[in-house]
Amino acid sequence: MERSTIVRVHEGLHARPATRFVNLAKGFECDVELIKADRSINAKSSVKLMLLGVKENEEVTVRATGADAAEAVEALIGFLENPLSGTSDIKSTGKPSKVAPVATIADKSELRGVAASEGLAMGPAFGFFPPVIDQKNQTITADAIPAELARLEQAFATVQTRMDASLQAVGLAISDRGIIAALKDIASDDDLVDGARKFVEGGMDAVSAVIGATSRIASDFASLDDPYLNARADDMNAVGRQICLALLGQNDVDLDGIPQGSILIADDIGAWDLARAPLKRIAGIVCGRGGATSHVAIIARAHGIPAVLGLGPDVQQLKTINTIAIDGNTGHVFKNPDHEITSSFQSKIAEAAADSQALSAFKDFIPRRADGTIIEIAANIGSLEEIEAAQEAGAMGVGLFRTELLFMRHIHLPSEDFQTETYMALATAFAPYPVIVRTLDIGGDKAISGIEFPDEDNPFLGWRGIRMCLDRPDVFKPQLRALLRASAKGNIKVMLPMVSSVEEVFATRALIDECASELKAEGRDYALFDLGVMIETPAAVLIAPMLAREVAFFSIGTNDLTQYVMAADRLNPTVAKLNDVTHPAVITAIEMTATAGVQAGIMVGMCGEAAGRPDLIPAFIRMGLTELSMSPASIQRAKKCVRDACQ
Ligand code: PEP
Ligand code: MG
Numbered sequence: 001m002e003r004s005t006i007v008r009v010h011e012g013l014h015a016r017p018a019t020r021f022v023n024l025a026k027g028f029e030c031d032v033e034l035i036k037a038d039r040s041i042n043a044k045s046s047v048k049l050m051l052l053g054v055k056e057n058e059e060v061t062v063r064a065t066g067a068d069a070a071e072a073v074e075a076l077i078g079f080l081e082n083p084l085s086g087t088s089d090i091k092s093t094g095k096p097s098k099v100a101p102v103a104t105i106a107d108k109s110e111l112r113g114v115a116a117s118e119g120l121a122m123g124p125a126f127g128f129f130p131p132v133i134d135q136k137n138q139t140i141t142a143d144a145i146p147a148e149l150a151r152l153e154q155a156f157a158t159v160q161t162r163m164d165a166s167l168q169a170v171g172l173a174i175s176d177r178g179i180i181a182a183l184k185d186i187a188s189d190d191d192l193v194d195g196a197r198k199f200v201e202g203g204m205d206a207v208s209a210v211i212g213a214t215s216r217i218a219s220d221f222a223s224l225d226d227p228y229l230n231a232r233a234d235d236m237n238a239v240g241r242q243i244c245l246a247l248l249g250q251n252d253v254d255l256d257g258i259p260q261g262s263i264l265i266a267d268d269i270g271a272w273d274l275a276r277a278p279l280k281r282i283a284g285i286v287c288g289r290g291g292a293t294s295h296v297a298i299i300a301r302a303h304g305i306p307a308v309l310g311l312g313p314d315v316q317q318l319k320t321i322n323t324i325a326i327d328g329n330t331g332h333v334f335k336n337p338d339h340e341i342t343s344s345f346q347s348k349i350a351e352a353a354a355d356s357q358a359l360s361a362f363k364d365f366i367p368r369r370a371d372g373t374i375i376e377i378a379a380n381i382g383s384l385e386e387i388e389a390a391q392e393a394g395a396m397g398v399g400l401f402r403t404e405l406l407f408m409r410h411i412h413l414p415s416e417d418f419q420t421e422t423y424m425a426l427a428t429a430f431a432p433y434p435v436i437v438r439t440l441d442i443g444g445d446k447a448i449s450g451i452e453f454p455d456e457d458n459p460f461l462g463w464r465g466i467r468m469c470l471d472r473p474d475v476f477k478p479q480l481r482a483l484l485r486a487s488a489k490g491n492i493k494v495m496l497p498m499v500s501s502v503e504e505v506f507a508t509r510a511l512i513d514e515c516a517s518e519l520k521a522e523g524r525d526y527a528l529f530d531l532g533v534m535i536e537t538p539a540a541v542l543i544a545p546m547l548a549r550e551v552a553f554f555s556i557g558t559n560d561l562t563q564y565v566m567a568a569d570r571l572n573p574t575v576a577k578l579n580d581v582t583h584p585a586v587i588t589a590i591e592m593t594a595t596a597g598v599q600a601g602i603m604v605g606m607c608g609e610a611a612g613r614p615d616l617i618p619a620f621i622r623m624g625l626t627e628l629s630m631s632p633a634s635i636q637r638a639k640k641c642v643r644d645a646c647q
Contacts, residue, residue, distance in 0.1 A: 002035075002063035003073050007080050012055035024079055030066025032076065043076065045622075053584050111314050113286070114576050115331035116297035119306035119352060121284030122325035122337065122345045125318060126262035128253050128269055133244045138205040145200060152196055152206045155246040159187050159239070186239045191217060196243075207244050214240025222452075258282060263324040267315055269296055279303045284326045286333055288315035291571050291579065292609070301609070302386060304633035308333055310573030359636040363394035367642035369621060375642050378433070378629040380607055384422060387429045390632045394639065397433030397491075399555065399629020400607035401426060403440050403479070404448070413450040416478040416485075423486035434491050436555065436607075436629070438534065439479055439508075441465045441497035451475060460569060465498025470507050480508075481515045484526040495532040495555055500539035505531070505550045534607070536560035541589045548600035555629070556593055558608025562586050581610040587619075594623035603627060612638050618645035 007013070013021055025032045025043040032043040034052065036059075041052050043062070054060055060080065064072040140148055163184040186192065192213055199209035218236040245252055255277035258264065262281065267288040274285075274296055282305055290296045290309035300307035306328030318324060318335065325334040325345050334341050367375045378399035379390035383406070390398065406414050406422060414422075426435050442448050443464020451472065456462040469476040483494050496508055509531070519526040532553035535541060537560070548554070558581050563570040565586050568578035580586070590606075597604035605627030610616055612634030620628065621642060628638060 001065070001069040001073050002061050003077050004059055004061040005077050005080050007054055007056055007058050007060055008082065009054075009056060009080060012058075013052070021076065021079055024075055025072065028064070028066075028068045028072035028075070030064045030069040030072050032072055033063045034076075035061040035063060110335050111311060111317070111333040113308040113311035113314075113331045113333065114291050114573050115328055116290065116292045116294070116309040117285070117300035117305060117307035118328045119284075119304065120325070120327055120329070120345055120348050121263060121306040122342065122349070123261040123263050123283045123323065124259065125265050125321050125324045126258050127319050128255060128264055128266040128273075129319065130253050131245065131248075131250050133207070133211070133241060133248070135205070135207040135211065135244070135248075137208040139203050140200075140205050142203070145203070148200050148206050149197060151247060152200055152209065155206065155210075155243050156187065156193060158246045159242045160184060162242075163187060183235055183239055183242075186235055187243070192236075192239070207247050210240050210243045210247065214243075263326060265315060265318045265324070274299050279305065284324070284328070285309075286311060286315060286318060286324065286326055288312055289571070291573055291576055294571050298380070298609070298631065299382075301612075301631035301633055302380065302382075303389065304631075310576060312573065356636075359640060362636040362639040362643075363392075365394070365639045365643065366396070367639050367646065369626075369646050373626055375621060375625075375646075376433070376605070376627040376629075377635050377638050377642065378436075378605075378627060379632045379635065380629050381632070384425055384429075386632070387426070390635075391429070393632040393635040395430070395433075395632060395635055397430045398426065398435040398437075399605055399611075399627055400495075401435060401437045403438060404442055407440060407442065407448045407450070413448075413475060413478070416482045419479060419482035420485045423482055423492060424489055427486055427489040427491050431489065431491050434493050436493045436495055436532070436605075437483060438495050438497055439466070439483075440469055440475065443468050460563065466496045466504050466508065467498060470504065470511075473511060477511060477515055480512055481519060481526075483529060484512070484515055484519055485524060487527040487529040488525045490527070493530040493532060493553070495534055495553070497534045497557070498536055498560070499533040499547070500537045502543065502546050502550055505533060505547065532603075534560075535593045537564050538589065541565075541592050544593045544596035545600065548596050548602055551602065553603040553605065554593060554597045555627075556590055556604070556606040556608060556625075558586070558590070558606060558610040561589060561608065562610075565589050581608070581613075582616070590620070591623055594620075594625055598624040605629060614638070614641040617641045621645055 022044055033040045034043040034054070036052055036054055039052060040063070062073050062076045062080070167181060167184070195213035195216065196206070196209045199212050200206055204212065214236050218233040221233040221236060242252065255264075255273065258278060258281050260281045261283045263284040263286060264282050265286050268290070269287060285296065285300050285305055285307040287296060287307070287309045288311050292309070294309060297307060297309055306326055308326045308328060308331050311333065318333070321335045323336050325337040325341055326332070337345065367377060369375060376396045376399070378397045379393065379395035380400040380402070381387065381390055381398055382402040382404065406419065423437055426437070441464065442451060443453065443462060444460045451468070454463060463471070483492060486492050496504065499505065512528070512531070516526060516528065530552035532551050532555060533540065533547055534555050534557040535544065536557035540547060541561070544554070559570060562579055562581045566578045566580070566583060568575040570579055594604050604625050606620060606625055607629040609630070611620070611628040612630030614637060617628065617638060618641070630638060
């Protein structure tokens with residue numbers, strides 16, 4: 001029994017429609033094939049269906065053999081011709097969506113960006129647009145010099161007083177206190193104060209004098225051979241900026257004062273600025289830059305904050321808007337929403353709250369495959385502060401601890417002892433579940449003080465991740481030593497980012513052995529850990545069978561894997577459409593990795609953002625993945641999804 005038709009599914013048979021089609025097919029006992037041109041696939045396999053790449057307006061044939069073939073063909077052809085009928089299963093199988101998009105009012109949205117963190121939010125706009133200091137060098141007359149010197153002195157004093165006040169603040173983290181204390185030292189440094197005075201005495205205005213003095217000292221620091229001292233250049237510039245703002249009577253924008261329920265508007269915001277902001281008070285985020293897998297998006301998702309990124313220069317329009325409503329499912333942004341939009345948002349937000357209440361029943365649920373294998377639903381986190389959110393969500397360990405934030409937080413590279421304490425605290429918090437720590441993945445879109453990065457035309461194809469670490473044993477060895485020491489707790493595993501050759505694993509192992517021998521000679525406690533690799537480059541996929549012989553596990557990093565397979569920069573909104581993990585090329589890469597890992601008998605997990613997508617989870621489980629690590633906000637829904645898929 002077979003019938004042909006023209007596909008009327010708007011997005012083609014990708015993601016959600018593919019899942020719905022497959023679920024429909026599975027409801028029948030007969031064998032079902034879907035045929036496009038001369039290719040035929042089993043219509044009960046989501047992966048195969050996605051790989052067939054069926055698009056809207058293409059002709060396909062549904063062929064069924066077995067008892068209920070006629071009903072199957074009729075139902076499936078009905079779906080292909082009229083996908084919107086019988087959508088009652090969308091809720092349980094659809095793309096992750098805490099709330100349905102506000103489709104009917106979408107045309108009222110004046111702006112659209114990348115839907116980077118799902119959910120709806122509405123609230124007062126809070127602009128984070130740090131002022132740009134763009135002072136032209138001005139000459140002052142001799143009789144104006146004393147007054148300008150007094151202004152300069154006053155500005156230095158104001159900044160020092162502000163820094164003192166910050167140091168006294170209650171609840172300041174030790175690492176933040178260290179940063180502020182170091183900046184305060186610089187702000188009272190004679191070299192800086194005298195340098196600026198001399199410029200003013202020579203007839204320069206105070207702002208230009210401060211810029212001149214700080215940039216002179218900063219470039220001295222930058223030219224030194226020592227990475228720790230190079231980092232002082234940034235500190236110098238940061239202090240200079242504060243003094244200039246004081247002279248101009250301006251304040252830097254401070255996220256500490258963001259009112260409860262605000263929508264944060266920024267052209268760009270660094271991961272570190274955002275991570276230490278009072279996130280509980282931020283209802284939504286809109287940024288000119290960034291994409292779905294940028295670190296702002298990842299932090300937003302980790303905290304369940306809806307976000308629309310990559311708005312481009314349009315974000316400037318929002319500076320004068322009072323109230324903003326954003327739809328993180330579709331990327332729509334509404335300026336000063338009218339009554340209709342407001343009430344639609346209010347009811348959808350209430351619905352979302354009820355949904356998440358219902359999902360909380362899955363917090364302690366342990367999902368298993370039909371054969372009894374536990375599927376670990378773990379958390380992606382980047383700091384100890386995120387442990388609580390992960391535990392509250394019911395995380396079964398940590399599948400990705402991004403160590404970059406530890407490094408970004410410090411003016412200097414974090415010491416081995418500090419790292420050891422951090423990894424130990426993490427291991428203790430999640431024991432007996434495993435904690436997978438990723439070694440430093442700096443480069444690409446992330447830089448830190450203490451490591452000088454070359455100017456690269458293509459930083460994402462450049463000196464990042466394991467490449468940088470192997471070139472800098474002075475950075476890598478303290479981290480490996482700290483991990484070996486923390487591993488004495490028993491539940492630490494370690495994985496390497498951006499691997500593209502087996503030699504990188506060999507070289508890392510040699511360093512680990514060297515560190516272990518040193519620790520032994522020093523009489524310190526340590527234990528060897530399971531070493532795994534992230535599969536993020538096409539090269540790693542293609543040599544996955546070789547890598548599988550050398551490591552204890554794979555963790556598929558779909559964020560980078562997608563950008564590298566698709567040759568589409570993950571931060572570039574212009575090519576955001578191509579950055580599609582459901583593209584057949586990416587799905588094939590994932591399947592090849594899973595097959596190599598399963599055949600070698602090692603654990604295959606995933607820690608890219610795709611791991612939390614309910615429309616893809618069933619396919620990942622079928623491929624043999626046994627660990628999925630995601631933003632804490634996605635954990636409960638993923639547990640439910642695995643349960644539904646394995647029933
Ligand atoms: C990834 O690339 O999928 C990943 C998890 O790493 P990051 O997003 O930190 O690059
Ligand atoms: Mg990555």
